[in-house]
Amino acid sequence: MRILVVEDEHRIAQAVKEGLEQESYAVDVAYDGEDGYNSATADEYDLILLDVMLPSMDGYTVCQKLRADGIHTPILMLTAKDQSRDVVKGLDTGADDYLAKPFPFEVLLARVRALLRRPHETAREVLQAADLTLDPSAKSVERGGKSIALSSKEYALLEYLLRNQNKVLSKNNIMTHVWDFDADILPNTVEVFIAYLRAKVDKPFKGPGLIQTVRGFGYKIGS
Amino acid sequence: MRILVVEDEHRIAQAVKEGLEQESYAVDVAYDGEDGYNSATADEYDLILLDVMLPSMDGYTVCQKLRADGIHTPILMLTAKDQSRDVVKGLDTGADDYLAKPFPFEVLLARVRALLRRPHETAREVLQAADLTLDPSAKSVERGGKSIALSSKEYALLEYLLRNQNKVLSKNNIMTHVWDFDADILPNTVEVFIAYLRAKVDKPFKGPGLIQTVRGFGYKIGS
DNA sequence: TAAAATATTTAAGCGAACTTTAAGCTAGGG
DNA sequence: CCCTAGCTTAAAGTTCGCTTAAATATTTTA
Numbered sequence: 001m002r003i004l005v006v007e008d009e010h011r012i013a014q015a016v017k018e019g020l021e022q023e024s025y026a027v028d029v030a031y032d033g034e035d036g037y038n039s040a041t042a043d044e045y046d047l048i049l050l051d052v053m054l055p056s057m058d059g060y061t062v063c064q065k066l067r068a069d070g071i072h073t074p075i076l077m078l079t080a081k082d083q084s085r086d087v088v089k090g091l092d093t094g095a096d097d098y099l100a101k102p103f104p105f106e107v108l109l110a111r112v113r114a115l116l117r118r119p120h121e122t123a124r125e126v127l128q129a130a131d132l133t134l135d136p137s138a139k140s141v142e143r144g145g146k147s148i149a150l151s152s153k154e155y156a157l158l159e160y161l162l163r164n165q166n167k168v169l170s171k172n173n174i175m176t177h178v179w180d181f182d183a184d185i186l187p188n189t190v191e192v193f194i195a196y197l198r199a200k201v202d203k204p205f206k207g208p209g210l211i212q213t214v215r216g217f218g219y220k221i222g223s
Numbered sequence: 224m225r226i227l228v229v230e231d232e233h234r235i236a237q238a239v240k241e242g243l244e245q246e247s248y249a250v251d252v253a254y255d256g257e258d259g260y261n262s263a264t265a266d267e268y269d270l271i272l273l274d275v276m277l278p279s280m281d282g283y284t285v286c287q288k289l290r291a292d293g294i295h296t297p298i299l300m301l302t303a304k305d306q307s308r309d310v311v312k313g314l315d316t317g318a319d320d321y322l323a324k325p326f327p328f329e330v331l332l333a334r335v336r337a338l339l340r341r342p343h344e345t346a347r348e349v350l351q352a353a354d355l356t357l358d359p360s361a362k363s364v365e366r367g368g369k370s371i372a373l374s375s376k377e378y379a380l381l382e383y384l385l386r387n388q389n390k391v392l393s394k395n396n397i398m399t400h401v402w403d404f405d406a407d408i409l410p411n412t413v414e415v416f417i418a419y420l421r422a423k424v425d426k427p428f429k430g431p432g433l434i435q436t437v438r439g440f441g442y443k444i445g446s
Numbered sequence: 447t448a449a450a451a452t453a454t455t456t457a458a459g460c461g462a463a464c465t466t467t468a469a470g471c472t473a474g475g476g
Numbered sequence: 477c478c479c480t481a482g483c484t485t486a487a488a489g490t491t492c493g494c495t496t497a498a499a500t501a502t503t504t505t506a
Contacts, residue, residue, distance in 0.1 A: 091327070091329070091330070097333070098330075100323060107320075107321070110319075110320060114337050151452080151453055151454080152453085153453075153454070154453095166360075166361050167360045167361060168360070168361055168362040172241070173245055176238055176241060176242040176245070176328050177242070177245075177328055177329065180325055180326070180327050180328065182234070182235055182238060182324075182325050185454090185455065185456090186455080186456070186457090187493095188455085188456075188457080188493090189454080189455055189456080191492095191493060191494065191495090192454085192455075192456090192494090192495090193454085193455095194493090194494090195493095195494065195495070196453095213493070213494090214362055215374070215375065215463070215464080215492070215493075216374065216375025216378075216463095216464080216491095216492075217362045217375060217378075220361070220362075374463080374464055374465085375464080376464075376465070377464095408465090408466070408467090409466080409467070409468095410482095411466085411467075411468085411482090411483095412465080412466060412467080414481090414482060414483065414484090415465085415466075415467090415483085415484085415485095416465090417482090417483090418482095418483065418484070418485095436481095436482070436483095438474070438475085438481065438482075439481075
């Protein structure tokens, strides 16, 4: 198994490299974002450890660009602080997991094993309903060939609806899945975001909208 | 899969419980360490979510005692902050993974799945009587291929009848099961809703209706 | 770093859909 | 043929979801 470590602090990079090599992984190191991106595109890795704070190109950008290139190698992001916002941002850009520094090496190993154990998709996944498509790796949405710009919450909501096509999702269900589990919002917030989504996804197009209200139960996308 | 959540903040415990239940895990909650320990030893769980900060016995101690008892159920520890020391301590006492609060619900789900090593899938259940079908996840009802639109009470009533096929359900029984426990309604309300249902589910179709009155006792669906 | 632009969340009002009640009517069983 | 359980109808009451707008956060730009 071949692992790429993108980390600018040499001391850490070295320690991680040695530790992983002791577990008989093959490890390459890149010391800045640009370099990391190039290595990741040039070679085929089974896993990428990606620091967020990097010279020349930050981790989020590297991740985003790799996913946009159709590279689906599992990415484990290393964040300096464990701030929920950073985590969300990391996962939004396509990372598979994250780990807050500093971490015990055993934890890193556990995460690495978990990600490598996981069978990962090679095919590009695209969610679709009628003529609406959503590409999770590119975070892009199109309808009838026209690209649609969504905010991150709007996007998250649409993705959740699409991943549960034909299922009716209650506002509560949506609240716990699309917002942080302890987010303190009202059901009305969901209604408002549904309205925003409809304005962008349904209104500008002919025919009955794709996003359906199921009164008393919630919302549904699909037939 | 049965999961035990040990967490003293009720709001969080509730949110986690509901979220996991929506993924069709069976979830029990304990609100302090002592309680959590007792539940964990009394029942067989497939996974334990264990908060560190707990009244009466902290998470480390619970974990340690469980391991000492020879209970090897995977434990996912929830720490308030991502302090390396806490994490090490947690893993030292026998936890399998940890997660720093607050976290997006999807991250919790990912960890839970990883620990249970279970690909996520939900089998679709469909209730049926003659040519009438009801799909709980889509909240949809069809008869003879034709879709039928029901209000939420109508739907709840039909679902209850279908889940108790061939059983006669008294108006009182229906009142307590379909309406809120403390709802203050008259038996006549049930009659009215039975009529609404019949108008949508039976009248437009040939033959004797599926919803039968059992005079003096109640209603029944099925043969 | 302040200002401006965006994004998110809350709040209130309205109209439509749904629920419940009440009263008179129908019909089954003795 | 009477009595009562069940049915029907329509009006009153309630809830739900949509909209709009204003209040907060957050991110970007200058």
